[in-house]
Amino acid sequence: MMSRSRFGYLVWRIASRLVSWHPHYALLRGMGDVLEALGKPEVFSVAVYDARMRAVLGPFLLGRQPGPEYDEEIRELAAAMPASDIPDIEKWARQRAEQLIGDAINSGSPIDVVEGLANPLLLDFVQYYYGVPTEPEFLKQIRSCSSYIFGLDLLNGPRGHVEAVAAGRAISDRIDRAIEERKLEIADGGASRKDVMTRLIEGSLSTDRIRDTIGGTVTGTLIPTIGTFLHTLEVLLDLPRAKLESIRHAARQGNYQRIRRVAQEAARLKPFPAALFRYTTDDTCLASGKRVKAHKAVMLDTTSANRDRRAVDRPGDFEEDRPAGQRLLFGHDRHRCIGAIDGREIAQTLLQELATPLLALPNLRRVRGRPGRLGPLTLSDHLLLEFDPQ
Numbered sequence: 509m510m511s512r513s514r515f516g517y518l519v520w521r522i523a524s525r526l527v528s529w530h531p532h533y534a535l536l537r538g539m540g541d542v543l544e545a546l547g548k549p550e551v552f553s554v555a556v557y558d559a560r561m562r563a564v565l566g567p568f569l570l571g572r573q574p575g576p577e578y579d580e581e582i583r584e585l586a587a588a589m590p591a592s593d594i595p596d597i598e599k600w601a602r603q604r605a606e607q608l609i610g611d612a613i614n615s616g617s618p619i620d621v622v623e624g625l626a627n628p629l630l631l632d633f634v635q636y637y638y639g640v641p642t643e644p645e646f647l648k649q650i651r652s653c654s655s656y657i658f659g660l661d662l663l664n665g666p667r668g669h670v671e672a673v674a675a676g677r678a679i680s681d682r683i684d685r686a687i688e689e690r691k692l693e694i695a696d697g698g699a700s701r702k703d704v705m706t707r708l709i710e711g712s713l714s715t716d717r718i719r720d721t722i723g724g725t726v727t728g729t730l731i732p733t734i735g736t737f738l739h740t741l742e743v744l745l746d747l748p749r750a751k752l753e754s755i756r757h758a759a760r761q762g763n764y765q766r767i768r769r770v771a772q773e774a775a776r777l778k779p780f781p782a783a784l785f786r787y788t789t790d791d792t793c794l795a796s797g798k799r800v801k802a803h804k805a806v807m808l809d810t811t812s813a814n815r816d817r818r819a820v821d822r823p824g825d826f827e828e829d830r831p832a833g834q835r836l837l838f839g840h841d842r843h844r845c846i847g848a849i850d851g852r853e854i855a856q857t858l859l860q861e862l863a864t865p866l867l868a869l870p871n872l873r874r875v876r877g878r879p880g881r882l883g884p885l886t887l888s889d890h891l892l893l894e895f896d897p898q
């Protein structure tokens with residue numbers, strides 16, 4: 509019988525092919541083509557994100573073409589998130605995940621890994637690391653902006669646009685207020701901790717650019733980390749029993765490094781986001797011979813690239829020791845994820861800290877029926893898992 513993961517992938521292939529038939533879209537799905545397009549920002553431009561980012565959260569790195577503004581912002585952001593932060597992030601996330609899982613154990617009910625683990629941990633992380641207060645509606649606002657910026661405009665109707673603009677305004681106002689308060693604290697000599705906000709204020713960017721950089725980075729932290737974590741669980745919980753048991757055992761032993769590798773291999777089989785987008789400024793021909801016309805929104809289908817047999821050995825198999833070069837989870841070249849590059853692996857650290865204590869719960873399994881599965885929309889509101897009493 510076909511595995512659930514394979515079935516999901518085939519549905520995705522059909523959906524992405526349907527999108528590519530739209531006259532405004534083109535599709536690249538081979539690993540070589542996708543990497544080549546990501547490496548040519550002059551032809552495969554990020555303008556497709558830029559226009560929408562400016563409408564909601566303001567201009568941001570991922571929408572910027574090569575140039576001095578991009579260079580200054582990436583330098584400032586990298587300096588505000590030094591690799592030396594990783595041990596503190598790991599310690600913080602471990603404590604918070606253990607608290608949340610402890611709450612679930614004490615409640616005696618199944619754990620909702622969305623509302624009871626991923627969302628609260630990531631929202632608290634945004635406060636802890638970026639210095640942005642996250643009231644209850646914050647995640648809803650970020651989701652609205654993110655689906656408008658990164659979603660298909662075929663699906664983003666006028667309502668999506670209007671809601672995203674309002675949400676973007678609310679988020680930007682909140683960050684502005686937080687920056688003003690922080691500046692006062694610094695002036696009083698009282699800024700207690702050096703988080704990303706304090707470091708950016710101490711750098712060279714104007715207040716507007718600090719706000720926009722924080723808004724974009726917070727979005728880039730929250731949505732993909734939550735989405736990747738949930739996709740990872742979907743894949744792991746469908747693995748053959750013996751394989752899953754060996755992973756659970758590693759989690760119970762506190763083998764965080766193995767769970768980190770496992771999470772990335774699971775994410776390869778169901779990456780989040782499922783595709784990246786670019787906009788062609790010119791007619792172009794790729795090394796593979798594939799031609800793409802100018803003025804297309806190009807869907808870079810990373811879900812398919814991650815299963816391309818020409819680049820990935822036994823692409824449908826779960827192989828946690830696979831070389832890193834056989835997966836594409838965090839982009840490539842100029843716009844590669846700044847939170848996941850060597851030495852500053854914030855994303856991988858958060859994934860490992862979320863997954864390890866969860867997988868260590870005795871006999872962790874889905875609850876029966878729909879609540880035990882993610883819905884067709886990737887950022888579901890709930891995913892319920894049960895476990896045996898400790």
Ligand code: HEM
Pocket residue numbers: 569570571582589724725728729732733734736737780781784785837838839840842843844845846847848854855856859
């Ligand atoms: C599992 C979690 C994450 C995943 C899967 C992920 C994925 C990605 C991908 C695929 C890109 C490139 C997008 C493109 O080229 O169209 C990207 C860019 C980016 N990511 Fe992440 N990301 C994650 C977590 C994070 C975290 C934790 C941070 C911040 C600490 C972050 C900050 C950024 C930024 C700032 C960019 C834009 C970089 C640029 O334009 O130069 N991401 N991410």
